[in-house]
Amino acid sequence: MISDVNPFAFMQKARLARWVRTQFDPTEYGMVPFAMLDAGRAGPPTPARRVEEMQAVADAAWAGDWRTAASYVDRAGEEWAERWHRLEVLQEIAGHDDAWLDEWRRKDPDNGDAATLHAQLLVHRAWEIRGPGYVNQVSPERMQRFRQMLPAAMEAAQHAAELAPRDPGPWVVMITTARPLKYRGMQFNTLWEGLVERAPHHYSGHWQALQYWCAKWCGTDKQMMDFAERAVRNAPEGSPLAGIYLHALSELTERHGASAPVTTAKVKGILAEVARSLSHVPEDAEALPRLRHLLAYYLGENGDHAAALEQFRLIGPWCGAEPWTDKRDPVAAFQLARGIAAARTEDGKLPADAGSLARWGRTGG
Structure with a gap:
């Protein structure tokens, strides 16, 4: 005092x-x-150690080496929060250049991480087109393109869930996509149950669900x-x-x-x-x-x-x-x-x- x-x-x-x-x-x-x-x-x-590790993954990916990225995610094992964090790192890397991701998906089409990352990237690109702000601040043209991209993102996430049935990551992507798709409560709850069955305390999943339930979206x-x-x-x-x-x-x-x-x-x-x-x-x-x-x-x-x-x-x-x-x-x-x-x-x-x-x-x- x-x-x-x-x-x-x-x-x-x-x-x-x-x-x-x-x-x-x-x-x-x-x-x-x-x-x-x-x-x-x-x-x-x-x-610094983590920064150097992420930069090495990025440099390898942009040089065409997708295996380094695959190993980076795989080393997280079933520490789901860390695995999701690493997928977010890869999403940022792919946002600059995704040729390596396309190659990964071609060479290893049954890989759940590659499929999840692809779904994440589709959602991210849809939001980039929409831009920030409330609905009345987004042009009709951008909103139309945004909505047209979302079904493909949901389909990609569902496919990833089939490839990686234990991984909560695809379910986080589905929950994220369900919000702008205006899923009804029962539809959303089905996705939510799928997430918490795999990772009941997933922080990013909860944050996305909170956005669904807020008044500016669906709740x-x-x-x-x-x-x-x-x-x-x-x-x-x-x-x-x-x-x-x-x-x-x-x-x-x-x-x-x-x-x-x-x-x-x-x-x-x-x-x-x-x-x-x-x-x-x-x-x-x-x-x-x-x-x-x-x-x-x-x-x-x-x-x-x-x-x-x-x-x-x-x-x-x-x-x-x-x-x-x-x-x-x-x-x-x-x-x-x-x-x-x-x-x-x-x-x-x-x-x-x-x-x-x-x-x-x-x-x-």
Whole structure:
């Protein structure tokens, strides 16, 4: 706390913002200094070893060697989250040049990974044609081409599922494609059951399903929130699955703005559960950094400033993620949010060498 009695509890937000700008020293609260903040990334860089491995796969593929890509995916075994991540890497590589994928499919037509990747690429290209934005922001011509491409993507994913019956990957592609195809609830649930039968806690699959159930697509706010709450309840230790709830809150905020029902006693309680669940997720989990940003934000919005402060300490210098990137100045928005968390946390200050400040270093690196 800045003093024994919190002087900010009754102050206007403008006065608190002024304190953050002129007096707030993040290092006193175990956070990195303002000068270290980096809006270019959501979290730490990918380890050099993984970057080198991915680059080697890309270079081999673009040189016509599809076998290196096949081996890259196959080494993930039945670690389905890692296997899906590797397929996403290959999708990005194929997005630049897919001649090697065509050759892979010709030489090994019964390979489920190649078939899944082909289906992924069809969906990705359809979305590239559609572009971002709501339906009323997309030209009729682009929307027509988008819809014409989707049935082929669904058919390709179904074929991949036949070739790789144990792999949840094709089912993630089907769930992704079902949304713009406007599958009815019973049709979608059949696909969902196929996914969870193979990988009940598949993070990417849950994220795609959340999009299906949101009001801007095929569901309602209630259906989306019910789905997200089940994800929190079902999340196993070490899984980022509970973070799906944070994406649901973000959807509500995007849809309803300041009137979004994201600051209630129920939400605050569930956020505490999400925080506990994410505390067991390995630090190198790909989804974790972005989830911490959302968690810190919504904890602060719900008045759990001590818990928000702890997330800001864990986040470190990175602020290139939602919700900060939705603002005109992400660094300023991030600095204000963590300053408010510090100001409104009892005993928030830490000794100079304590907390996560030592983890990030006082001068960078």
